[in-house]
Amino acid sequence: MERAQAETATVMQPYELSYSDLVLLSSPPSSPSSSSEAELQRLDSIRRSVMEALGPAGPGLLCVRDVAEASALRRKLLPLSRRLALLDPERRRRILQAHQLGTDVPKKDPYRSVSSFAMQLRYAQGAELAQSKAISNMNSLDSEMDNLNLDITMEFQDKEFDHLGFFFKKLGSLMMELGLGLARICDGAIGGHELEQSLVESCAAKGRLIHYHSRAENLVLKQDGRRLGSKQGIAKQKKVDDHAFCNGREPQPIPQKKTNGGEGKSCGSNSNLWQQWHYDYGIFTVLTAPMFLSPAFPPELNSDRETSVASVEEGPYPDGLTYLQILNPIRNGILTVKTSPESFIIQVGEAANVLSRGKLRSSLHCVRRPPKVDNVSRETFVVFLQPAWSKTLSLSDYPMDQLSYPEVATDNICLTEQKRTQLIDEIQKTVPPLFLRLKDGMTFAEFSRETTKQYYGGSGLQSNRLSDL
Structure with missing residues (x-):
C-alpha cells in the first residue's frame, strides 16, 4: 500500500493568500472613492480565488504567507515539541504544569507515533478586538522578542523552556486572527x-504543539520501555482516541478490539502514516508549515541519551514536500501539499462545510511518513477553530449529494488510474461519511462524539484497518 500511495500521489501547491490582502479583505469595506477601480478588481479576483480553493471543487485548504514575525516564533516553538516528547516523564510534567499545558503522551506506550501538547486559547474580546489588534500585535511582537533577549539559534538547555507558554500563546493568538479573518472573507462571499459569529461564540480555540516521532526515536523508546520493564503495562494499556487530538478535543481511552495476537497496539504504530486519514470536524484548522528535524551527529556518537535528544538540526523538506496529503475524489487523486516553510496552512473542517451550506469543502487528509527516511521527525503547531459545543448544526438547505462520497468512474481508465481509484476506494472505507455521523439538529458536541465513535469505537472503521494503509 505504501508504494501504491507514493505512485498515485500528485504534488499540489495550494493557493497562497498574502497576509496584507487577508487584512484588506477581512476589514470593513471602505468608501468607493478611497480605492481605485483596479484595486477593487484585484481584491475581488483574490476573493474569488479564495472561495475556489475552499469551495466544493477545490482542495479545501489554502496558505497564508508573509505574516510578520511568524518565522521567528515558529523557529522558537516547534523544536520544543520534540524536546518535550522525549524528556523524562517527571521533568516533562513539571515543565508542562509550569506553563499550563496538557499532554496526551501515553506514559507506557513506546509505540506511539505522535505526541502532542495542548492549551486552551481564548479570544480576547471578540471579533472587533481581534481585527483591530491584527496589525498592532505584529508591530509589538518585535519589541517583545527583543526584550526576551533570546538567541535565535537552536540551543537545547533548560532555559529554552522559560518562554514556552509565551511562544505558544503568541503564535496561537496570531493564528486565531488568521482564522477569524478568513471567516470574515468567506462570510462576505x-x-x-x-462562520465568524460561530467562532467568537465559542470563546476559545485549542492549540496543539505536535511532534511526529521518527522511526529511530521509536526504537529508542522501545528499548527504554524494555529496560524499565513496561512491556506488561503496554499490553494492558487502553488504546487512546487519537482522532480527538487531530480535532482539538482531549483524548479519552476507548474500547479496544480483540486481535489475533491478543495484544492491542496503538493505531498506526507500524504504519507508513504518521496521522491516519480523517476529516477535521471544526470550522478551520490553522497549521504552521512543518519543521523536519534530524540528529546533528550520527547516533553512535551520542552515548548519553539526553545529549542525543538535544543534538538536532532543522533539515530541508524531504523531496521538498510537507507530507500533508489530501484526498480529492472529485478529481480522482491524492495530493501531497508543497508549500513554503514560512507559510501557514488553513484547512476547512466539516462544521464549516455544514454552516456554509456546502459552499466550503472540508478536506479529507492524512500525514504521511517520508519513504526511506527513518531518522527524521516532523514538528508542527496547530490551532483548531471550532463552534461552541452547544452550537446546533442544521442540514436545511444543505446539498444532500455532498453528504456521501462522490462516485468515481472506473470505466475506460488506464492501469495507473485504476490503481488510484482502488486506493481512493480503500481510504474511503476507513472514513465514515458525513451522513452517517451527522443528523439534523445535532449539537456540535453530539457530532464530535458520534464522529469519534464511528472512527475509533468498538466497531469503528479505523480500529484495526488503518495500520494496513
Whole structure:
C-alpha cells in the first residue's frame, strides 16, 4: 500500500493568500472613492480565488504567507515539541504544569507515533478586538522578542523552556486572527456572519504543539520501555482516541478490539502514516508549515541519551514536500501539499462545510511518513477553530449529494488510474461519511462524539484497518 500511495500521489501547491490582502479583505469595506477601480478588481479576483480553493471543487485548504514575525516564533516553538516528547516523564510534567499545558503522551506506550501538547486559547474580546489588534500585535511582537533577549539559534538547555507558554500563546493568538479573518472573507462571499459569529461564540480555540516521532526515536523508546520493564503495562494499556487530538478535543481511552495476537497496539504504530486519514470536524484548522528535524551527529556518537535528544538540526523538506496529503475524489487523486516553510496552512473542517451550506469543502487528509527516511521527525503547531459545543448544526438547505462520497468512474481508465481509484476506494472505507455521523439538529458536541465513535469505537472503521494503509 505504501508504494501504491507514493505512485498515485500528485504534488499540489495550494493557493497562497498574502497576509496584507487577508487584512484588506477581512476589514470593513471602505468608501468607493478611497480605492481605485483596479484595486477593487484585484481584491475581488483574490476573493474569488479564495472561495475556489475552499469551495466544493477545490482542495479545501489554502496558505497564508508573509505574516510578520511568524518565522521567528515558529523557529522558537516547534523544536520544543520534540524536546518535550522525549524528556523524562517527571521533568516533562513539571515543565508542562509550569506553563499550563496538557499532554496526551501515553506514559507506557513506546509505540506511539505522535505526541502532542495542548492549551486552551481564548479570544480576547471578540471579533472587533481581534481585527483591530491584527496589525498592532505584529508591530509589538518585535519589541517583545527583543526584550526576551533570546538567541535565535537552536540551543537545547533548560532555559529554552522559560518562554514556552509565551511562544505558544503568541503564535496561537496570531493564528486565531488568521482564522477569524478568513471567516470574515468567506462570510462576505456567502452572505451573513455565520462562520465568524460561530467562532467568537465559542470563546476559545485549542492549540496543539505536535511532534511526529521518527522511526529511530521509536526504537529508542522501545528499548527504554524494555529496560524499565513496561512491556506488561503496554499490553494492558487502553488504546487512546487519537482522532480527538487531530480535532482539538482531549483524548479519552476507548474500547479496544480483540486481535489475533491478543495484544492491542496503538493505531498506526507500524504504519507508513504518521496521522491516519480523517476529516477535521471544526470550522478551520490553522497549521504552521512543518519543521523536519534530524540528529546533528550520527547516533553512535551520542552515548548519553539526553545529549542525543538535544543534538538536532532543522533539515530541508524531504523531496521538498510537507507530507500533508489530501484526498480529492472529485478529481480522482491524492495530493501531497508543497508549500513554503514560512507559510501557514488553513484547512476547512466539516462544521464549516455544514454552516456554509456546502459552499466550503472540508478536506479529507492524512500525514504521511517520508519513504526511506527513518531518522527524521516532523514538528508542527496547530490551532483548531471550532463552534461552541452547544452550537446546533442544521442540514436545511444543505446539498444532500455532498453528504456521501462522490462516485468515481472506473470505466475506460488506464492501469495507473485504476490503481488510484482502488486506493481512493480503500481510504474511503476507513472514513465514515458525513451522513452517517451527522443528523439534523445535532449539537456540535453530539457530532464530535458520534464522529469519534464511528472512527475509533468498538466497531469503528479505523480500529484495526488503518495500520494496513
